Amino acid sequence: MRDIKTIFVIDDDPIMRFGMRKMLSKISIKSEVFEFNNGQLGLEEVMARITSNKVLPEVIFLDINMPILNGWDFLEEFIRLEIKERILINIITSSIDPNDREKWLSFRAKTNHHIDFVNKPIYKIELNDLHKMDLAS
Amino acid sequence: MPNATALLDNDLNFISTSQGWKTLFSFLNENTKNNDQLECFKANNGEWFDLLTNCLINGKEISYRCAVSDTTILKHILWTFKPYRSIEKKILGIIVTAKDISETFERELQIEKLRTLLETKSEISKVGTWEYDLKSNKLSWSKMTKKIHEVPNDYKPDVDTAIEFYKLGHSRNKISMLVHNSMETGNKFQERLQIVTQKGNERWVLSSGKPLYKNGKIVKLLGTFQDIDEQVKSEIQVRENEKLLHTLVDNLPLNVYIKDIKSRKILVNKAECDFFGASNPNExxxxxxxxxxxxxxxxxxxxxxxxxxxNQTPMLAKEELLRKKDGTEVPLLVSKIPLTDVRGQTYALLGISMDISTLKEKEHELRHLIDVTSVQNKKLVNFAHIVSHNLRSHTANFSMLLEFLTNEKDESEKDRIVKMLSKASDNLLGTLDNLNEVVKINTNTNVTRESINLRASFDSVHENLIALFQKNKVQYENTIPKNLNVHGIPAYIESIILNLLTNAVKYKHPNRNPKITITAKKNENKVVLSIEDNGIGINLDKNGDKLFGMYKTFHDNKDARGIGLYISKNQIEAMGGSIIACSEINKGTTFKVYLNEGY
Incomplete structure (x- = not known):
């Protein structure tokens, strides 16, 4: 199991961001959690880290409905970036629209990153959730 | 001519013959003697001789007619045998008188022939005759007349009973008047009337009469009496059938006409007249x-x-759009059937057409209704998604926060969570308010629309925004003509204007002062309102489909709630209008609002 040092939470809802941070604090890992208000800000940070050779997040929690750049648009851009590491992206959404599920599956098929789809509400994050892709790979 | 007389003795020998006799019978043979002539009669007619003998024995006078002929000539003779006697009443012989009645006989024969002919004729044509003698007040009917009345041949009519045969009412009144008139003024008459026969059958007759004058005075009325029952009844039948056909054709809710080979109308029914706005078929x-x-x-x-x-092939139920002279167009279902004569040649065209404009209108309405319904349905599905998504995200937050709260030991952290819960509750209420507003717009489509002065509406909204505009140094230009009115709901129009104007300020470009230009154009009845700004613009290639969606925001603006344009669009659509946007990043955005659609 490799260490998880950096986690991005991309969500426009402050309550959700609070909740994520709280749930992550429950599992005793020494990770740094970064919050982003929308996809655009998250993407800009990822790109900045690539250019400045800083570490990329191992795990990203991603909301779908956001202003400026929503979750899908973020993914569209993200999977085109040249990233060697395999990143775990957890889509956290309240959407029960079947179209959104299909979109998830199509992204999942298109990329080497591991993308999960989780319906709200969530109450707890297990350590294993953050290492899923280790098991998968 | 002296009488032809011969004197016979009681042995039936000719004693002497008159000159008249000799002349009368000269045709037989001039040389024959009297006795020979008698022999000749005997030979010719045994009956004649027998009667002569009878007369001699009985002593009674006898009249007898028979023909006398030789090979070429035939004469009809009326014989009178009269015995003559001595003073002692003894029969001495017979005086034979012969009268040539050939002519009379021929005439009688002729009359007999004519009578037979007449009877036959009257039998066939059912024409009887009648005769009324004014002086003796005697009425006589021919056999046929009696037959028509269904009375026996020995029936003796009189004027009163004859008139009573006529059906009570018109027929009886009429015949009384006609007969009376005819007797008084000598008018002829001929009239179709109804009688009731002896056997109680009603019958149509043609009764005619004319006066017969003698010394300038009317002495008789003569007339014919014809049974025209079948004829009248079939005429009535034909007329009734014709009337039925006419009534049928006239009252059919279909346009019916017949055109001749030059396409000229030769028959039109009422519906066809109405179709062309004609009050009379002759038009x-x-x-x-x-x-x-x-x-x-x-x-x-x-x-x-x-x-x-x-081609003589009928055209059936073809849908046609006919354009009349006045330019009005009417959709019709048209059938045209060629009419052919006995030689198989087309002589006319029968047309039957049905005005299907109401049908078409209904179809149109139905189609429109389907369109409206499917749009509404789409909206509903969309709205259901919005509702479920938005409510779900809030409830998910509640659920998560409550879970935290239950397991939290730390009091200050608990306080924090409760604050979060209260915020989540506010958010939910806000969302519900927004949803409620949208529902209201979509259910209030029946709110009465009014004529609204667009310029005045803008001015009123602008007044409320003056502080905001001054703070942001807005350059505001409104060129809407003062007299431009639109049809709509005043509250919606103001809400739309407010939303679009505040958006223009909200999304101003950071490097320049906002400039808002309002224009409006009226094309026929439709109004295009245009609100142009020089703000930051929106990437429509990317966000065009979401621009008017609910809770879609595109800028990192803390005031953006993602509800304004969604509500504006709903309000515009509720008034039957539409809205589009054109935008270029960093240059500005123009919203075009189409109003008065369908007015």
Whole structure:
């Protein structure tokens, strides 16, 4: 199991961001959690880290409905970036629209990153959730 | 001519003959003697001799007619045998008188023939006769007349009973008057009337009469009496059938007409008259396609008529859009059937057409309704998604926060969570308010629309925004004509204006002062309102489909709630209008609002 040092939470809802941070604090890992208000800000940070050779997040929690750049648009851009590491992206959404599920599956098929789809509400994050892709790979 | 007389003795020998006798019978043989002549009669007619003998024995006078002939000539003779006696009453012989009645006989024969002929004729044509003698007040009927009255041959009519045979009412009144008139003024008459026969059958008769004058005075009325029952009844039947057909054709809710081979109308029913706005069939009869339709239409119709008449194939239930002379267009379901004569040649065209404009209208309405319904349905599905998504995200937050709260030991952290919960509750209420507003807009489509002065609406909203505009140094230009009115709901119009104007300020470009330009154009009845700004613009390629969506925001603006344009769009659509946007990043955005659609 490799260490998880950096986690991005991309969500426009402050309550959700609070909740994520709280749930992550429950599992005793020494990770740094970064919050982003929308996809655009998250993407800009990822790109900045690539250019400045800083570490990329191992795990990203991603909301779908956001202003400026929503979750899908973020993914569209993200999977085109040249990233060697395999990143775990957890889509956290309240959407029960079947179209959104299909979109998830199509992204999942298109990329080497591991993308999960989780319906709200969530109450707890297990350590294993953050290492899923280790098991998968 | 002296009488032809011969004197016979009681042995029936000729004693002497008169000159008249000799002349009468000279044709037999001039040389024969009297006795020989008698022999000749005997030979010719045994009966004649027998009667002569009878007369001699009985002593009674006898009249007898028979023909006398030789090979070429035949004479009808009326014989009178009269015995003559001595003083002692003894029969001495017979005086034979011969009267040539050939002519009378011929005439009688002729009359007999004529009578037979007349009877036959009257039998066939059912024409009887009658005769009324004014002086003796005697009425006589021919056999046929009696037969028509269904009375026995020995029936003796009189004037009163004859008139009583006529049916009570019109017929009886009429015949009384006619007969009376005829006797008084000498008028002839001929009238169709009804009688009730002896056996109680009603019968149509043609009764005619004319006076017969003698020394300038009317002495008799003569007349014929014809049974025309079958004829009248069949005439009535024909008339009734014709009337039935006419009533049927006239009252059919279909346009029916017959055109001759030159496409001129020769029969039209009421519906067809109504179709052309004619109060009388004569206004259309004789008119052709070119008289009734505009030239282009008439050419097409004439060609169609010709084809059908030429090919003799009916055209059935074809949908046509006919353009009348006044330019009105009417959709019709048209059938045209060629009519052929006994030689198989087309002589006319029967047309039956049905005005299907109401049907078409209904179809149109239905289609419109389907469109509206499917749009509404789409909206509903969309709205259901919005509701479920938005409510779900809030409830998910509640659920998560409550879970935290239950497991939290730390009091200050608990406080924090409760604050979060209260915020989540506010968010939910806000969302519910927004949803409620949208529902209201979509259910209040029946709110009465008014004529609204667009310029005045803008001015009123602008007044409320003056502080905001001054703070942001807005350059505001409104060129809407003062007299431009739109049809809509005042509250919606103001809400739309407010939303679009504040958006223009909200999304101003950071490097320049906002400039808002308002224009409006009226094309026929439709109004296009345009609100142009020089703000930051939106990437429509990316976000065009979401621009008017609910809770879609595109800028990192803390005031953006993602509800304004969604509500504006709903309000505009509720008024039957539409909205589009054109935008270029960093240059500005123009919203175009189409109002008065369908007015």
């Amino acid at each position: 259309i009869l004789g008119k052709n396609n070119f008289d009734l339709y505009d030239e282009e239409m008439a050419k097409i119709l004439r060609e169609e008529d010709l084809q059908i008449m030429k």
